[in-house]
Amino acid sequence: MRNTKSNRIGIAGTLFFHIGIILLLFFLGFHTPLPLPEEEGILINFGNNNQGKGIGYPTPAKSKNQTKPNSSSVKSISKQESKTKSSEQSPKEKITTQSTEEAPVLPSAKEIAKQNSAKDKARKVKAEQDRITKIQKEKQQQLELKRQQEEEIERKRLADIEIKRKKEAERQAKINAINNKAKNIFGRGKDSNSSQGKTFPSGNQGAPNGSNTSNKYEGNGLGNNGYSYDLKGRNSLSIPKPNYNLQESGKVVVEIKVDKNGKVVNARPGMPGSTTSNSTLYEAARKAALKAIFNSDSNAPAYQKGTITYHFQLD
Numbered sequence: 669m670r671n672t673k674s675n676r677i678g679i680a681g682t683l684f685f686h687i688g689i690i691l692l693l694f695f696l697g698f699h700t701p702l703p704l705p706e707e708e709g710i711l712i713n714f715g716n717n718n719q720g721k722g723i724g725y726p727t728p729a730k731s732k733n734q735t736k737p738n739s740s741s742v743k744s745i746s747k748q749e750s751k752t753k754s755s756e757q758s759p760k761e762k763i764t765t766q767s768t769e770e771a772p773v774l775p776s777a778k779e780i781a782k783q784n785s786a787k788d789k790a791r792k793v794k795a796e797q798d799r800i801t802k803i804q805k806e807k808q809q810q811l812e813l814k815r816q817q818e819e820e821i822e823r824k825r826l827a828d829i830e831i832k833r834k835k836e837a838e839r840q841a842k843i844n845a846i847n848n849k850a851k852n853i854f855g856r857g858k859d860s861n862s863s864q865g866k867t868f869p870s871g872n873q874g875a876p877n878g879s880n881t882s883n884k885y886e887g888n889g890l891g892n893n894g895y896s897y898d899l900k901g902r903n904s905l906s907i908p909k910p911n912y913n914l915q916e917s918g919k920v921v922v923e924i925k926v927d928k929n930g931k932v933v934n935a936r937p938g939m940p941g942s943t944t945s946n947s948t949l950y951e952a953a954r955k956a957a958l959k960a961i962f963n964s965d966s967n968a969p970a971y972q973k974g975t976i977t978y979h980f981q982l983d
Contacts, residue, residue: 837945844918844944848982899926899962899974906961910952910978918944920953922976928969930962939975953978 775783897904921941925934935957937950957976 833945840918840943840945844916847917895976895978897960897974897976899924899972901968902926902930902962902965902972902974904960904962905930906959907976908956908959910949910956910980912948912952912980914946914948915982916944916946916949917981918942918946918949920944920949920978920980922953922957922978924957924960924974924976926962926968926972926974928964928966930964932958932960932962933971935976941975941977944980949978949980 894909895907897907919942920937921939923936923939924932927933935954937954937957938945953976956978960976
């Protein structure tokens with residue numbers, strides 16, 4: 669039994685061993701490798717000279733009837749043979765040939781990456797420049813639009829002021845015309861009303877120590893036929909009369925600015941309360957107001973505002 673079992677094991681082992689060898693040969697040796705290997709050859713040098721030739725050509729066999737050549741023909745033949753020999757033995761020009769072409773030099777991976785990086789950087793710089801240019805252009809457009817809007821608003825404001833001024837001038841002209849007609853008809857009389865009717869009870873409007881002939885209800889000045897002023901806490905030392913030559917009536921209120929020494933440093937006519945818009949009367953009132961002098965006051969503001977009212981009447 670032991671011999672039989674060992675024989676079986678030996679047979680089985682031998683079969684598996686041979687089957688394994690056959691499989692290895694089948695997978696590793698019995699197939700054509702792809703791609704096929706290129707064909708190879710051996711370089712052969714065939715030479716480039718005539719060393720293999722002989723010195724002369726064989727002479728044909730002499731016939732019986734052939735005559736002996738003369739000496740001149742022999743000399744010519746020998747000369748031709750010497751020329752042929754010298755030409756054959758002279759070295760030929762060496763011809764240089766090339767059987768292969770040089771392949772183009774391709775850039776390395778590092779150079780390609782460097783070129784791509786430079787292109788990306790240039791593209792980013794251009795994009796940033798385009799963005800900045802676009803932003804600046806939009807800002808300029810917005811500034812121009814804002815400037816145009818401001819100019820339009822200012823133009824409308826000036827137009828409204830001019831319209832109001834013209835309407836006020838027309839209204840004042842009508843009032844002056846009516847007053848002139850009334851004065852020419854009735855003369856220069858006094859108002860017989862016993863009450864001015866702005867406050868309660870009835871009576872003359874104004875301060876208790878004021879004049880009943882004045883139409884100014886506030887201030888320190890008196891009179892209806894000259895001037896009056898309003899400058900809180902200050903007294904007038906000199907208020908010159910306006911110098912004008914014009915048959916025009918009306919009241920001009922001048923805003924004045926007085927320093928601590930009592931000198932008028934600025935005057936602006938045509939303030940609220942004026943009853944005329946005549947430019948000649950305005951200029952006469954302004955010049956007269958600049959010559960006015962008030963008492964000095966060290967406790968007063970650096971520049972104190974007040975008003976001087978000039979009454980212009982027909983002569």
